[in-house]
Amino acid sequence: LWIVDKDVDNSDSYPQIIEAASILRENETVAFPTETVYGLGANATSDEAVEKIYQAKGRPGDNPLIVHIADYSQLDELVEEIPDTAEKLINAFWPGPLTIILKARKGVLSKRVTAGLNTVGIRMPDHPIAFELIKHAKLPIAAPSANSSGKPSPTMAQHVLEDLNGKIAGIVDGGETGVGVESTVIDCTLKKPVILRPGGITKEQLEEVIGQVAVDPGLINPKDTRPKAPGMKYTHYAPNAPVYLVEGNSNFMQEKINEKRREGLKVGAILTEESAKAIDADVVAVCGTRQHLETTAHALYDALRSFNQSDVDIIFSEVFPLKGIGLAIMNRLEKAAGHRYIIDEHAEK
Ligand code: TXA
Ligand code: MG
Numbered sequence: 001l002w003i004v005d006k007d008v009d010n011s012d013s014y015p016q017i018i019e020a021a022s023i024l025r026e027n028e029t030v031a032f033p034t035e036t037v038y039g040l041g042a043n044a045t046s047d048e049a050v051e052k053i054y055q056a057k058g059r060p061g062d063n064p065l066i067v068h069i070a071d072y073s074q075l076d077e078l079v080e081e082i083p084d085t086a087e088k089l090i091n092a093f094w095p096g097p098l099t100i101i102l103k104a105r106k107g108v109l110s111k112r113v114t115a116g117l118n119t120v121g122i123r124m125p126d127h128p129i130a131f132e133l134i135k136h137a138k139l140p141i142a143a144p145s146a147n148s149s150g151k152p153s154p155t156m157a158q159h160v161l162e163d164l165n166g167k168i169a170g171i172v173d174g175g176e177t178g179v180g181v182e183s184t185v186i187d188c189t190l191k192k193p194v195i196l197r198p199g200g201i202t203k204e205q206l207e208e209v210i211g212q213v214a215v216d217p218g219l220i221n222p223k224d225t226r227p228k229a230p231g232m233k234y235t236h237y238a239p240n241a242p243v244y245l246v247e248g249n250s251n252f253m254q255e256k257i258n259e260k261r262r263e264g265l266k267v268g269a270i271l272t273e274e275s276a277k278a279i280d281a282d283v284v285a286v287c288g289t290r291q292h293l294e295t296t297a298h299a300l301y302d303a304l305r306s307f308n309q310s311d312v313d314i315i316f317s318e319v320f321p322l323k324g325i326g327l328a329i330m331n332r333l334e335k336a337a338g339h340r341y342i343i344d345e346h347a348e349k
Helices: 014-025 047-057 072-078 084-093 128-137 157-164 203-210 250-262 273-278 293-309 326-336
Strands: 030-033 038-043 066-068 098-103 119-123 170-173 184-187 194-197 243-247 267-271 283-286 314-318 341-343
Touching: 014 030, 014 038, 014 128, 014 170, 030 128, 030 157, 038 047, 038 128, 038 157, 072 119, 084 098, 084 203, 157 170, 157 293, 243 250, 243 326, 250 267, 250 273, 250 314, 267 273, 267 293, 273 283, 283 293, 293 326
Parallel strands: 030 170, 066 119, 098 184, 243 314, 243 341, 267 283, 267 314
Antiparallel strands: 030 038, 098 119, 184 194
């Protein structure tokens, strides 16, 4: 574990970053912070290194990894072509929480990275530690979120330790991540780009730059269609206790909580500051404010994880509008809840 100041330039953290980078060059795995969540990095050109990521996470082999770069010249080495839409998005949002799916150049990356697809997801993270680490490793770095497969993604080094201690070569601890949910994944190999995973860059932001963007129908109605990002079909982000999404006002949520308590269950609740004032549960994870849903995204995974430290039997969560960062929050909550809803049928819509 290396503890590194986020303000890399004005700290004495360089030796630690250089050590972590050299371990990546030895084809070992290192977890590091990005602006979204912690990633588990490995040399994307080495089968041996990439295999260690799948092993440590217990990740299904058909779920491809995102490749992280720190320099635009790396992009040309990795992909066949950069369509117009991709170029516009890169100019607008890199470095940042946007992963772009492009046609992979053959024979450069380990086949384990792309899981047999002829495309590759690439992003340039906006985090000084990630940037310096990739720069010093002088490699494209494959990095999925640094959690055990199925658990909420890590937003603190502590979360990485909980899941992967003993299974990886090291962790660069740079404090809490910023955005708190993963990058948006957009497929730019098609004429009309499609969002495969909502995330840190919103649909609205993308549309300002390239016009109308489609959303993979598998995300909205997951039972009907197979999502195009292989990772989106797996259960994810789930705490040990079952999660239910509650659509209704505070009184309705309180009634549902009270019903379960009368059955003798210990009830957890995921609430914003506003609702937490009005609702009482056995364990409450306060998740930002409804005024700024970015704060909810930031706190979400720690909230989901926190319930595994208490012995709650059931978890209720409030719901959020499907716009802006709300789309990414609801996508993660729906997966955590296995799409289970409790809806107030009497509420006015
Ligand atoms: O914010 C993030 O993106 C974080 C940080 C560490 O960068 N990484 C991350 O990686 O969330 P991961 O592996 O947990 O999620 C990658 C997602 C998966 O749903 C995967 O199926 C999809 O991207 N994906 C990767 N390559 C793809 C490809 N070629 N085509 C379609 N989907 C792809
Ligand atoms: Mg992940």
